[in-house]
Amino acid sequence: MAVYTDITEDELKAFLAEYDAGNLMSYKGIAEGVENSNFLLHTDKAPYILTLYEKRVDRNDLPFFLGLMQHLADRGLSCPLPVARKDGAQLGELAGRPAALISFLEGMWLRKPEARHCRDVGEALARMHLAGEGFALKRRNALSVSGWRPLWDRSEDRADEVETGLKAEIATELAHLEAHWPQDLPAGVIHADLFPDNVFFLDDKLSGLIDFYFACNDFLAYDLSICLNAWCFEKDWSYNITKGMAMIEGYQSVRPLSAAETQALPLLCRGSAMRFFLTRLYDWLMTPPGAMVTKKDPLEYLRKLRFHQAVVSPAEYGLMAGEGA
Numbered sequence: 014m015a016v017y018t019d020i021t022e023d024e025l026k027a028f029l030a031e032y033d034a035g036n037l038m039s040y041k042g043i044a045e046g047v048e049n050s051n052f053l054l055h056t057d058k059a060p061y062i063l064t065l066y067e068k069r070v071d072r073n074d075l076p077f078f079l080g081l082m083q084h085l086a087d088r089g090l091s092c093p094l095p096v097a098r099k100d101g102a103q104l105g106e107l108a109g110r111p112a113a114l115i116s117f118l119e120g121m122w123l124r125k126p127e128a129r130h131c132r133d134v135g136e137a138l139a140r141m142h143l144a145g146e147g148f149a150l151k152r153r154n155a156l157s158v159s160g161w162r163p164l165w166d167r168s169e170d171r172a173d174e175v176e177t178g179l180k181a182e183i184a185t186e187l188a189h190l191e192a193h194w195p196q197d198l199p200a201g202v203i204h205a206d207l208f209p210d211n212v213f214f215l216d217d218k219l220s221g222l223i224d225f226y227f228a229c230n231d232f233l234a235y236d237l238s239i240c241l242n243a244w245c246f247e248k249d250w251s252y253n254i255t256k257g258m259a260m261i262e263g264y265q266s267v268r269p270l271s272a273a274e275t276q277a278l279p280l281l282c283r284g285s286a287m288r289f290f291l292t293r294l295y296d297w298l299m300t301p302p303g304a305m306v307t308k309k310d311p312l313e314y315l316r317k318l319r320f321h322q323a324v325v326s327p328a329e330y331g332l333m334a335g336e337g338a
């Protein structure tokens with residue numbers, strides 16, 4: 014559950030008085046999510062999402078996230094929009110936290126995505142990459158290769174509590190990734206967390222993307238590797254090549270991959286598996302018992318990482334022969 018900060022009706026009414034968003038009729042905390050506190054509000058005008066940004070989100074990054082949603086929506090991408098206050102600001106303060114009112118996006122996330130949904134996600138990801146062009150603000154990816162070691166340093170001593178031998182295995186993999194990480198691939202604004210819970214579908218059609226709070230500038234193909242990891246494995250951690258093929262095909266129908274991106278895909282998939290393994294491991298070890306958040310299993314990403322380590326050709330992800338040439 015992710016409601017870290019509680020709010021009173023009076024506080025909320027005072028916050029809403031700064032907006033032209035109607036009169037409050039009801040509000041409730043949203044259980045899903047990890048990073049921030051989210052509430053669903055109904056006013057006599059519309060439903061809204063209220064997000065209180067918690068300590069892991071740097072206040073200085075908020076203009077990037079909120080500005081990006083606006084930029085993408087202006088270019089036709091379906092995503093939530095920050096609602097401007099009467100004074101024009103997109104950000105206010107509530108219960109001592111930076112807070113924003115966000116438009117409500119209709120739809121639900123898919124618990125059991127199929128290959129055709131993966132195709133839609135690939136296509137939407139590529140559309141997002143194109144729509145991100147020209148966005149003036151920049152944000153470095155703090156969770157790319159240079160960010161992994163500091164994260165690992167904080168967990169490494171206790172890693173074997175999660176699985177015996179983990180400490181040595183991850184140390185070797187991290188050194189490999191640091192030594193071989195690509196230097197020069199097409200880059201731009203990436204979502205960086207486009208997991209199934211961040212993609213909404215309505216009547217079996219993709220209705221929009223949410224949760225831009227890890228968005229940053231990085232290699233575009235790295236974002237695709239994150240989606241392959243998040244969408245194309247089964248519950249037993251086996252890779253579903255039909256889903257992978259559909260996702261890559263959807264992506265390439267909008268933005269074809271270059272030969273360099275295709276060649277880099279296995280390594281990028283290893284890297285993105287490492288990234289989610291490390292953040293999950295850290296949370297797994299550090300979150301106090303009883304915290305109101307559902308911890309995610311780091312071992313899921315260890316199994317995925319091992320799959321990628323055994324990949325010898327990008328074709329194993331479902332790329333057709335000759336693609337990306």
Ligand SMILES: Nc1ncnc2c1ncn2[C@@H]1O[C@H](COP(=O)(O)OP(=O)(O)O)[C@@H](O)[C@H]1O
Pocket residue numbers: 015043045046047048049050051062093115116117118119210211223224225226
């Ligand atoms: N704009 C939105 N429209 C509709 N529902 C939303 C919207 N933003 C968030 N939600 C709901 O809140 C949940 C948590 O939001 P999310 O942004 O993923 O949180 P976090 O950043 O804390 O992980 C989502 O799974 C969804 O149910």
Ligand SMILES: N[C@@H](CCOP(=O)(O)O)C(=O)O
Pocket residue numbers: 045046047048206208210211224289292293309
């Ligand atoms: N997608 C990440 C965790 C971040 O969760 P979100 O609710 O912000 O999408 C993971 O699965 O480890």
